[in-house]
Amino acid sequence: VLAVTAVRSSLEVVLQAANQGVAGIGFPGAVYRRDIGHRAIAHLNQSRSVDVKEQLQRLTYKDSGVDIAAGNQLVELIKPLARTTTRPGCGAELGGFAGLFDLKAAGFVDPILVSGTDGVGTKLKIAQACGRHGGLGQDLVAMCVNDVLAHGAEPLFFLDYFSCGSLDVEVAASIVGGVAKACEAAGCGLLGGETAEMPGVYAAGEYDLAGFCVGAVERGALLPRLQDISKGDVLTGVASSGIHSNGFSLVRKVLERSKLSFGSAAPFGNQNQSVGEVLLTPTKIYSRLLLPVLRSGAVKAYAHITGGGLLENLPRVLPQGLAAELDASQWRIPAVFSWLHEEGSLSEEEMSRTFNCGLGAVLVVGPADAQRVLCELQVHEEAWVVGSVVPKKPDVSPVVVLNLKQSLMKAGCHEVTVQKKxxxxxxxxxxxxxxxxxxxxxxxxxxxxxxxxxxxxxxxxxxxxxxxxxxxxxxxxxxxxxxxxxxxxxxxxxxxxxxxxxxxxxxxxxxxxxxxxxxxxxxxxxxxxxxxxxxxxxxxxxxxxxxxxxxxxxxxxxxxxxxxxxxxxxxxxxxxxxxxxxxxxxxxxxxxxxxxxxxxxxxxxxxxxxxxxxxxxxxxxxxx
Missing domain, CATH: 3.40.50.170 (Formyl transferase, N-terminal domain)
Structure with a gap:
């Protein structure tokens, strides 16, 4: 008696292999059985039929479009990035039900908490169209942190909310990784966040972002100090990096009219940049730059030039009866604003009500401190004396921007030079x-x-x-x-x-x-x-x-x-x-x-x- 043994992945395959082995053996009078394993295979096929029916009836969360494993993978990817944002008062460890912060450990004596929340608007649409997601994290942090700074507060911790239809771990990690880097740059801990996968709410490739920042300021240092602001105070402007994260619905409309694509060579900015790259320039974070100046006591108010542009944000830090008079010839306006003005046939009022026009922040400073504050800022960033506080005239806007049209035209005429790096x-x-x-x-x-x-x-x-x-x-x-x-x-x-x-x-x-x-x-x-x-x-x-x-x-x-x-x-x-x-x-x-x-x-x-x-x-x- 000769025996043939085979080892394979399934009973059907192994039986076929064994029979092939048997067929390879021949001598006079050789016989072998051809029915071995058939009843076992029939039994297996019957069991599998039942299992398939049960599986067709049994649903999982993943079947509905929510992948818990992908969400867990994302958390593991961003945990080490969150740890880099550790600061006095928090350990920035993800995974708990809530984030903890110790104000006493952060060195505060009599603090007032200051909170802010924001998103990045339809700048998201440009990032999604270009497939460039990493800079949005800085945009999100900057929009919230810069608002909290307007009250003189130090940003302490940050929370993010990322929602999508189907979770792309690589895209989400790029965005949340950018949030972590921006938190580190801003000096605040990334204490936690929420990733929401919502099938049917968002189309493929779409997502939304929201951010939440909490800061603190000692009670006596709270801004704005409206009672101290008076006629003749100096307005000091700090440069923006470009459009920042406001007005992108209008930007996209102008772009549509111009027939340019996001991949086109930009008629503004550096010659080696595409339109999409210039538009996605991240928003500047001002906390490291401005906190020392704000804490010096020389600044009476700080306006973050966010949604509403120059016209809507400066009045938020001025007392009744006073107005801001700005002179646009005194600061550098990035060429992208000149292009928007010309290509969209936008009025001066529309420009100054929608965009920052080159100023990301405006400080109100007394004349005696103005030069010192300006010098401190200019060590690290472009800054200018851009105007002054004046008495408000009846039926006149609380913010007047002089020479804006001429300055926008001048910005568009600047020769574009490419610096060899x-x-x-x-x-x-x-x-x-x-x-x-x-x-x-x-x-x-x-x-x-x-x-x-x-x-x-x-x-x-x-x-x-x-x-x-x-x-x-x-x-x-x-x-x-x-x-x-x-x-x-x-x-x-x-x-x-x-x-x-x-x-x-x-x-x-x-x-x-x-x-x-x-x-x-x-x-x-x-x-x-x-x-x-x-x-x-x-x-x-x-x-x-x-x-x-x-x-x-x-x-x-x-x-x-x-x-x-x-x-x-x-x-x-x-x-x-x-x-x-x-x-x-x-x-x-x-x-x-x-x-x-x-x-x-x-x-x-x-x-x-x-x-x-x-x-x-x-x-x-x-x-x-």
Whole structure:
């Protein structure tokens, strides 16, 4: 007796295989049974018929169009991003029923809570049409945070609401990831949110967004101080990034009339940008810029120029009997507003009632403080004296904008120039907080740098996710996979050449580069170190500073030389050592200083203002 054994995925398939095996055996008088397994197959087929009927009758939530697993996947993707928004008062951990915030831990004594909610309007439609979703998170946070700031409040925490017909995890992660990055930039924690999948409510590919921000201000610092505002007070304007997030229904109507598509080359903005890219420029977040100025007591009121434009928002912070007189010739109006004015045949009133016309915020300041406040703002942002507070005349609008038509026409006549940007690569090993500061700087329209590549020697680190969310190419070169430092450095060098990199920034890159690599990239390689070099070189710089009992330490951005932490210094930021400082608390304050110093150094070197001379010393260009 010979036996044939087969192993397959199902009884039907295995029986067929066994019979084929039997058929391959032949000798005189051989016989075998042909009915083995037939009754078992008949029984299985009958059972399956019953199972199919039951399954056809049994529904799941997913059958109705709601995918719980996809929602859980989204939460897991954004959890690490939310953690980066942790601040005093909250841990920014997602997953609970509600978010918690400790006002006492945030340092408030007698606070008033200030809340704001907003969306991004039909700017959503443009993002959906262009397939560019990442910037909407910043729009959402900015619209809410900037409103809360108008009362002098520090934004504390943020909640988001994302609703759609069918959840696309990649799109949702891009948007909510942008929310998390914007919260970090604004200084508020992302405490939670809601993702609502509602089949039948939204068409395929459509979604909606809403945001909620809560801030706090000490009772005595609440704005506006209407009783202090008087005739002759100065109006100081802060630049917008463009249209921000208001008036897009009108923008889309003008675009429809113009016959341009979102993919067309923009007749406004930079020549290398499409119409869609310019229109989707994210809204500026003003909290980091304005909070120090608001807390100084010099600002009597702050108007966020949001829906309603210049005409509707300034009266909200002015007392009865006073009006605002603005002179549009005193600030820079972005070319997109000139194009809208001309292409849509929009009146001056329509422009100033619908759009910000280049001003994202307007501050009311006393004449004695006006110049100081202006100088403080201009260190970080474009700002101008744009008008003054005047007595309100009967039957005259509480806001008068002089020279708007001429200024809009002038803005449209400006020659469009394309600034050649320095191609930058950033090398990282971890969370990438300094990388984020560099990314934010490079996004500025006036920046001389373009980050084209982020390389990590460790896979899966948070910095890679930051780069991906910003649309930057990433590569992982795991040092553990190389037999020597030279081989590792050679691979990095190959990548830099492949991407046409002109400047390399080491942002928390925990590898010592070989002399050959450093020599090749001499004068094009920047590093940041957490001390005021030449003091406290090497590792554990904060610990060294505490042990030495110095009163001041800080951070240094320097050109990389073959000797560790010995290259020419480009920028330094001082940080005081406080009584009771621990290594952890000092490290946190130095990290904040690093986020200021590294972007400054990047701009200085990328713009050519600072170069490394043949003697190894820094050379400053005279015109800079």
């Amino acid at each position: 320095t191609r930058v690569a950033v090398l990282i090993s971890g969370s990438g907080t300094n990388l984020q500061a560099l990314i934010d700087q490079a996004k500025a329209p006036c920046s001389s740098a373009e980050i084209v590549l982020v390389v990590s020697n460790r896979p899966g680190v948070q910095g890679l996710k930051r780069a991906a969310l910003a649309g930057i190419q990433t590569r992982v070169v795991d040092h553990k996979l190389f037999g020597s430092r030279a081989e590792f450095d050679s691979t990095i060098d190959f990548l830099l050449e492949e991407f046409g990199v002109e400047l390399v920034c080491l942002a928390g890159f925990m590898r010592i580069l070989t002399g050959i690599f450093v020599k090749k990239w001499n004068g094009r390689l920047l590093n940041i170190h957490p001390s005021l070099l030449p003091s406290f070189k090497g590792v554990n710089a904060q610990q060294q500073a505490l042990q030495a009992r110095v009163l001041i330490t800080g951070c240094t951005v320097h050109f990389v030389a073959e000797e560790v932490d010995a290259g020419a210094i480009v920028v330094q930021e001082a940080v005081p050592v406080l009584i009771g400082d621990t290594e952890e608390s000092l490290c946190a304050r130095i990290r904040e200083a690093e986020h200021k110093a590294f972007p400054k150094a990047l701009e200085l070197v990328a713009s050519g203002a600072v170069q490394l001379g043949p003697d190894g010393n820094v050379i400053w260009k005279k015109e800079n």
